[in-house]
Amino acid sequence: RKLVAAPNSSYRVMDKPTAYKDATTYNNFYEFGTDKSDPAQYAGAMKTSPWTVAVEGEIKKPLTLDLDALRKLAPLEERIYRLRCVEGWSMVIPWIGYSLSNLIRKVEPTGNAKYIEFTTLADRKQMPGVGSPVLEWPYVEGLRLDEANHPLALLTLGMYGEVLPNQNGAPVRVVVPWKYGFKSAKSIVRIRFTKDQPRTAWNISAPREYGFYANVNPEVDHPRWSQASERRIGEDGFFTRKRKTLMFNGYSDVASLYTGMDLKKFF
Amino acid sequence: MTFMVNPTSKHIAAIKAALFLAALLPAVRLFLFALTDRLGANPIEFITRSSGDWTLYFLIFTLLVTPLRRLSKWNWLIKLRRMLGLFAFFYASLHFTTFLWFDHFFDIDEMIRDVVKRPFITVGFSAFLLLIPLAITSTNGMVRRLGGRRWQWLHRAIYVIAPLGILHFWWMKAGKHDFAQPILFGTIVALLLLSRVYWNLAQARVQKRAASPTPT
Numbered sequence: 001r002k003l004v005a006a007p008n009s010s011y012r013v014m015d016k017p018t019a020y021k022d023a024t025t026y027n028n029f030y031e032f033g034t035d036k037s038d039p040a041q042y043a044g045a046m047k048t049s050p051w052t053v054a055v056e057g058e059i060k061k062p063l064t065l066d067l068d069a070l071r072k073l074a075p076l077e078e079r080i081y082r083l084r085c086v087e088g089w090s091m092v093i094p095w096i097g098y099s100l101s102n103l104i105r106k107v108e109p110t111g112n113a114k115y116i117e118f119t120t121l122a123d124r125k126q127m128p129g130v131g132s133p134v135l136e137w138p139y140v141e142g143l144r145l146d147e148a149n150h151p152l153a154l155l156t157l158g159m160y161g162e163v164l165p166n167q168n169g170a171p172v173r174v175v176v177p178w179k180y181g182f183k184s185a186k187s188i189v190r191i192r193f194t195k196d197q198p199r200t201a202w203n204i205s206a207p208r209e210y211g212f213y214a215n216v217n218p219e220v221d222h223p224r225w226s227q228a229s230e231r232r233i234g235e236d237g238f239f240t241r242k243r244k245t246l247m248f249n250g251y252s253d254v255a256s257l258y259t260g261m262d263l264k265k266f267f
Numbered sequence: 268m269t270f271m272v273n274p275t276s277k278h279i280a281a282i283k284a285a286l287f288l289a290a291l292l293p294a295v296r297l298f299l300f301a302l303t304d305r306l307g308a309n310p311i312e313f314i315t316r317s318s319g320d321w322t323l324y325f326l327i328f329t330l331l332v333t334p335l336r337r338l339s340k341w342n343w344l345i346k347l348r349r350m351l352g353l354f355a356f357f358y359a360s361l362h363f364t365t366f367l368w369f370d371h372f373f374d375i376d377e378m379i380r381d382v383v384k385r386p387f388i389t390v391g392f393s394a395f396l397l398l399i400p401l402a403i404t405s406t407n408g409m410v411r412r413l414g415g416r417r418w419q420w421l422h423r424a425i426y427v428i429a430p431l432g433i434l435h436f437w438w439m440k441a442g443k444h445d446f447a448q449p450i451l452f453g454t455i456v457a458l459l460l461l462s463r464v465y466w467n468l469a470q471a472r473v474q475k476r477a478a479s480p481t482p483t
Contacts, residue, residue: 026308034445037307065340134444189279209442224387233308241372 001078003158005096011079011152013250015232018091020160022234027167028085029186030134031127038129039167043111046126046187048171057193058113061106067171071157074102079154084216084249086180088242092228096158109145109193116197118140118174118185127208135201141185142198142212143176146257152177178251180214211267215258216249220245220267226231275341284398290354293321294361302318311369318362323324323452325355325427330459337466349405352425356402363395391435401425426463429456 010216029039049061049067058064065073076096104116120123122138124130130137147153154175158166164170169186176183182202202210209223218228236242248254258266274282297314300306306313329351336344366388371378382392401422403409410418433456437449 022308034443036309089312131448164339168286200428206442223342224438226381231309231311238369242370 001162002189003096003163004075005078008077008079008106009237013080013082013092015092017080017094019084019234023091023093024165024167026233029167031129034134035128042128043166046166048166051171053172053188054190055107057194058110059193060108060110068234070172074098078256081175081177083181084180084230088225088230089233091233095154095156095158097154097156099151100153101151103155104149112195113193114145115142115144115194115197116148117192117194118188119190120185121187121189135205139201140198141200143185150254152251178216178248178254183214213266215263216245217247217263218245271341277298279343279346286350304476311365313360315365317363318358322355322362323432325351325358326432327455329355330429334459353402353405356398359398387435390431394431394435397424397428426460463480478483
């Protein structure tokens with residue numbers, strides 16, 4: 001269960017990491033149900049080994065990776081990232097993985113590749129929430145290729161010094177810390193490079209509420225609540241005011257990806 | 268079973284005491300969970316959800332009294348209605364307090380902006396405001412002061428409050444397309460309100476028949 005990784009000090013926020021118990025019992029993973037406690041309760045049954053990820057689409061070298069290949073693709077690093085959920089809460093998590101760009105480089109995208117699409121496992125037998133009308137299944141998320149190539153975008157295999165717990169997206173997920181949590185697809189079975197913008201699960205479900213970009217932005221409210229502040233799980237309790245949400249969740253060096261874009265329109 | 272049809276005042280007092288304790292349980296549970304750190308990773312959300320749920324439950328229980336009384340002929344059930352309504356107000360107050368305290372930290376300006384800007388909160392807040400006069404006029408003295416007819420007219424506000432509560436809940440769940448519960452609660456409230464329409468129509472028919480001269 002342990003996963004050895006060298007801390008990467010350039011990707012390490014100074015906030016206090018969230019308690020392991022909170023990070024593993026308060027999850028959104030609708031394949032297992034819509035309650036925050038459902039994933040911890042039901043994800044144990046998901047079989048995460050053997051596991052393969054098909055990498056396909058607009059690339060010169062399509063391939064299928066098993067877990068061993070994924071772990072050896074690049075040196076594992078530990079990075080401590082803030083995680084901001086679109087619902088208005090946040091955590092700080094020590095993830096283990098490597099920049100997604102390592103994988104992208106290896107498969108050599110063609111000139112047509114503009115986007116990257118992640119597909120989550122959707123197996124009704126192992127996942128009691130699949131089939132519920134809440135979302136279209138399987139869960140699909142996506143990034144623009146330049147976003148995916150940003151060194152912060154992490155292909156993730158572990159957290160807190162261990163392999164990923166099932167409820168946190170085992171055995172492999174992405175973590176995109178400047179975007180709301182739902183952009184970080186879990187339990188990925190397929191990575192596809194595309195010419196067109198992927199149709200993503202939450203955007204299909206409620207296009208007015210969840211945009212394709214979903215960058216953390218305190219100035220763009222969710223229709224039903226403000227995004228200007230957030231509650232840090234385990235810290236912001238009964239007697240403290242919620243903390244201010246930072247633009248791009250504090251990862252300001254991604255701003256150059258969006259030069260000239262109206263982020264109110266492309267929310 | 269006879270005491271169910273026609274219970275003595277002693278029985279009713281016992282039933283009321285038991286109901287009071289039972290109705291308090293959800294609040295006691297929250298309090299104990301808070302003391303023993305069992306409200307989960309996001310305790311404030313837990314309390315907000317729970318108090319909101321129990322407000323809806325008690326609104327439904329309150330609306331259930333009259334149809335149940337008509338069906339069962341247990342007229343004494345009416346004596347429980349005030350308590351059920353006041354518990355709806357109690358849980359609504361708890362719900363509103365979590366919103367004002369934990370969401371806005373008593374920043375009234377900010378809270379008002381939220382109420383004005385977001386229909387889902389506007390609706391919930393209106394329902395809460397409408398509950399206040401009902402709670403204030405729930406005493407025997409107030410019934411007397413207002414007179415039965417006016418009092419009854421005022422308290423029909425619950426026919427507006429309950430649907431507003433359902434709408435608030437509906438919009439809260441809307442973003443996630445998670446309509447199972449709002450549909451269930453909405454259907455129950457709709458049935459409870461429709462039963463009143465049906466009853467009033469039926470009664471009007473009876474009265475009309477009684478009033479019109481019958482040919483012999």
